[in-house]
Amino acid sequence: MTDTHTPGPWSQENEHGEDRHIVRDSNGNLVADAAGPNTLKDSCREANARLITAAPDLLAALRQMMEWGGLQRWASWERS
Numbered sequence: 001m002t003d004t005h006t007p008g009p010w011s012q013e014n015e016h017g018e019d020r021h022i023v024r025d026s027n028g029n030l031v032a033d034a035a036g037p038n039t040l041k042d043s044c045r046e047a048n049a050r051l052i053t054a055a056p057d058l059l060a061a062l063r064q065m066m067e068w069g070g071l072q073r074w075a076s077w078e079r080s
Contacts, residue, residue, distance in 0.1 A: 006031050008056025012049040021049035 006025045015022045019042065023032040034049035 005056070005059075008060075010053045010056060012046075012053040014046075019045070021045050023049055023052045 006029070008026070010023050010025055010031055013022050013024065014020070019035060021034040022030065023034065025031050032049070032052045034045050034052060036045045036048065
């Protein structure tokens with residue numbers, strides 16, 4: 001599978017007080033804004049940003065698991 005996402009590592013920062021959690025790539029480019037609706041608690045916004053930030057590492061870990069342990073039958077998406 002060819003990577004079509006912004007390469008990691010990504011980092012998370014708080015912008016404009018506590019209501020916006022921004023995810024940026026290693027060059028400082030915006031990857032995601034985890035602001036969310038006004039009804040969303042800041043702790044939830046921050047958790048969402050941390051999860052988004054971890055996406056490149058999670059993908060790498062999944063690929064490593066597939067290499068190690070015979071998960072090929074679930075790996076058809078990798079070949080598409």
